[in-house]
Amino acid sequence: MTRTARAYTNIALIKYWGKKNQQLKLPYTNSLSLTLDRFYTDTKATIINADKDIVYLNDKLLDNTQNKRILNYLETIRNFYSFSDHFQIDSVNHVPTSAGFASSASGFAALAAAINETKKLNLSRREMSILARNGSGSASRSIYGGFVEWQAGHDNASSFAVPIDETPDIDLSLLSVVINQHSKKISSTVGMENSVKSSPFYPNWVTLVSSEIKEIKQAIAQKDLQKIGEISEHNAMSMHALTLSADPSFTYFAPETIRIIQLIQELRRKGLFAYATIDAGPNVKIICTKESLPKVQTYIEQQLSDVTTVVANIGPGIQYI
Numbered sequence: 033m034t035r036t037a038r039a040y041t042n043i044a045l046i047k048y049w050g051k052k053n054q055q056l057k058l059p060y061t062n063s064l065s066l067t068l069d070r071f072y073t074d075t076k077a078t079i080i081n082a083d084k085d086i087v088y089l090n091d092k093l094l095d096n097t098q099n100k101r102i103l104n105y106l107e108t109i110r111n112f113y114s115f116s117d118h119f120q121i122d123s124v125n126h127v128p129t130s131a132g133f134a135s136s137a138s139g140f141a142a143l144a145a146a147i148n149e150t151k152k153l154n155l156s157r158r159e160m161s162i163l164a165r166n167g168s169g170s171a172s173r174s175i176y177g178g179f180v181e182w183q184a185g186h187d188n189a190s191s192f193a194v195p196i197d198e199t200p201d202i203d204l205s206l207l208s209v210v211i212n213q214h215s216k217k218i219s220s221t222v223g224m225e226n227s228v229k230s231s232p233f234y235p236n237w238v239t240l241v242s243s244e245i246k247e248i249k250q251a252i253a254q255k256d257l258q259k260i261g262e263i264s265e266h267n268a269m270s271m272h273a274l275t276l277s278a279d280p281s282f283t284y285f286a287p288e289t290i291r292i293i294q295l296i297q298e299l300r301r302k303g304l305f306a307y308a309t310i311d312a313g314p315n316v317k318i319i320c321t322k323e324s325l326p327k328v329q330t331y332i333e334q335q336l337s338d339v340t341t342v343v344a345n346i347g348p349g350i351q352y353i
């Protein structure tokens with residue numbers, strides 16, 4: 033009986049933003065994330081007697097243009113492990129776009145784990161992280177639960193994620209504020225490439241991340257919530273400064289994004305624990321404590337009518353079900 037692999041999404045507190053090798057998805061810097069319990073992808077791989085892979089996402093057959101990235105990835109896996117089998121992939125995404133999270137992290141982590149299971153590759157979690165990274169950089173981190181660091185490395189074998197604390201006893205929750213507005217989408221892949229190429233601040237980003245990674249790991253070890261919040265927010269804002277300072281300049285922020293950042297600053301002045309982090313999109317994720325979260329949620333929903341909020345807590349690594 034082939035088991036289904038389940039991988040959860042993660043939110044980067046220290047962001048991955050820029051590759052030194054596009055093909056292998058080798059990043060310029062380490063990054064550090066928190067795996068979340070609320071959203072995940074379930075994927076099963078079945079060997080089929082055919083010379084092409086077929087991919088079902090949420091019970092719908094993907095056509096060739098939609099799943100080019102997945103088909104290329106399966107080809108990469110075949111080359112890595114020198115086998116020729118083709119697969120039927122059945123993947124169900126429990127990461128609704130309305131929740132404001134990208135599904136590529138959980139998607140490629142679940143796919144790597146599913147192939148490991150079906151082909152009985154017996155990969156270690158480190159090897160699985162390397163394999164997931166080849167699908168999508170942030171997927172390397174979704175192999176583990178809790179706090180996870182992706183070590184940049186210098187080649188395919190040395191770029192993988194490691195667990196920092198898989199079951200941290202720490203009072204942190206995440207409130208995702210989803211802006212119900214569709215702005216033109218610049219993919220992370222393109223956005224980070226443009227930032228590396230043309231932001232005059234890119235070298236500073238590399239230096240900044242190296243010190244912020246050290247600081248946040250220390251703050252995690254000491255359970256210093258305020259430090260974790262401050263470093264995370266500063267890192268996210270610095271990442272978005274790279275997009276604004278790119279040539280041509282671009283931004284993922286919508287007007288509501290700025291408004292939410294201001295509301296978070298107001299909440300802090302009122303003494304509540306709330307820090308912002310933002311990925312390659314307009315939605316804001318607010319780092320809260322269990323105590324501050326309901327108050328932050330009520331305040332944000334009162335101030336802004338056209339937003340949806342979703343709560344997530346710390347989640348586990350890869351599971352087989």
Ligand code: 2P0
Pocket residue numbers: 043044046047048049057063134136137167168169170171220221310311312
């Ligand atoms: C992160 N992001 O660390 C950063 C922060 C978005 C902003 O990783 O090109 O989909 O497939 O490696 O993993 C999103 O980028 O990009 C991402 P590819 P990916 O979570």
